[in-house]
Amino acid sequence: MDRRRLIPIFIIVFVNFLGGTIVLPVLPLYATGHFGASPEAVTLLIASFFAAQFLAGPLLGRLSDQHGRVPVLLISQIGTVISFIMIGTAQSLAMLFAARILDGITGGNVIVAQAYVTDITPREKRTRALGLIFAAFGLGFIFGPAMGGLLARYFGETSPFYVGAAISLLTVILTAVTLDESLTAEERLARREQSRKLRVQDVTGNFSLILLLGIAFIAQFSFSLFQSTFALYSEQAIFPTYSVDDVKLGVGLMLTAIGVGQFMTQIVLIQRLVSRLGERWLVALGAGLRAFGLLSLLLLDSPWLIGAVSLLAFAVGSGLMMPSLQSLTTVTVSDDLRGGVLGVYNSATSLGIITGSAISGVLFAFDHRLPYIIGGSALAFTALAGLVHMRLRR
Helix, strand or coil, X not given: CCHHHXXXXXXXXHHHHHHHHCCCCCHHHHHHHHHCCCHHHHHHHHHHHHHHHHHHHHHHHHXXXXXXXXXXXXXXXXXXXXXXXXXXXXXCHHHHHHHHHHHHHXXXXXXXXXXXXXXXXXXXXXXXHHHHHHHHHHHHHHHHHHHHHHHHHHHCCCHHHHHHHHHHHHHHHHHHHHCXXXXXXXXXXXXXXXXXXXXXXXXXXXXHHHHHHHHHHHHHHHHHHHHHHHHHHHHHHHCCCXXXXXXXXXXXXXXXXXHHHHHHHHHHHHHHHHHHHCHHHXXXXXXXXXXXXXXXXXXXXXXXXXXXXXXXXXXXXXXXXXXXXXXXXXXXXXHHHHHHHHHHHHHHHHHHHHHHHHHHHHHHHHCCCHHHHHHHHHHHHHHHHHHHHHHHHC
16 A cells, blocks of 8 residues: 555545544534524434435545645635534524535535545455544544533533634645645546546446445434434433533544544454455444444443443444445446546435434434334344355355
8 A cells, every 4th residue: 555645645534534523522512502402403414414325425526536636625624614613602592503504515624535445455455554534533433522522511502613724724735745646637627638537327337336325324314313312312321410411521522432442443353354354244244233232322321331232333333334335336337437436435425424414313302222123233234245245145
């Protein structure tokens, strides 16, 4: 692997995730406490980001194919900076929605970073290289939520948003200074002249791609049920007698377990398991671990056990499943459509998060355990379906 180019992209993605995860333990409670948002409105707020990303993802991927990864990456990061400032200065719930939609429209950071990694990595090393993106995500999750909880607890409820904006601005500078373009001028010109796009029939007529997109949808649908309601679930079921500030801190510290699991999976497990089991087995194994994580959360009442067992299992499952899914997706089309297919993949995951986020508030309001029962069951079905598919292929 090209370490000289992978290290800068790893640092950029880490800093980007750090800025994004700072707000996770704060934004839902900020929206409810400051603007009186209902659980349904909170989950729709989260869904609005992914709805915008769903629409913009394929376009950003295609633009990066034709005009280069670095320019699109810079534009998307600048949009994130502006959105955090809008949240910090918001005077209404409508402003929060506008900020999240803007961030979603320009939120091609991860799509373009993934396309960049596939540009500079041979096929046999692609899962491991894409795992670096998830290692960066894991590091961001280790420090981001805990930092957000601490900032909100000791420096005010809007401080995480301004710190997130500052961190995101740092990624703009890092990208401009350290990152070389992965596509040559000739490659970009040829792709613009060909004007070849990923057509609908390129997707609908590709069974392997359709299957992978369906699994990605379910994976992120289940994740969104967890992500959208965990702060609210913690306030109601895990920390029922604690103050709001202490709940924010507790949620941030528990979410740190996801970061630890993600990071250690990429550093210790992913390379060995890909060699021994292959990517398809890792998708099924990861889905099973994620299902166990969500369902076991309902059986535990200690925040320490939830962090060390449920969230850690969920994180390891994600670390095995998601890079393998992405790597398999990139080989379902020709190389000149890699950015476009990653954009479609991102739209599938965004659609899963939109759907899960949109209904999670209703499910939570009906029964606070329901999002985790449905999410865990859907992941268990995905793991079983993956095993059946592999047996049929064999």
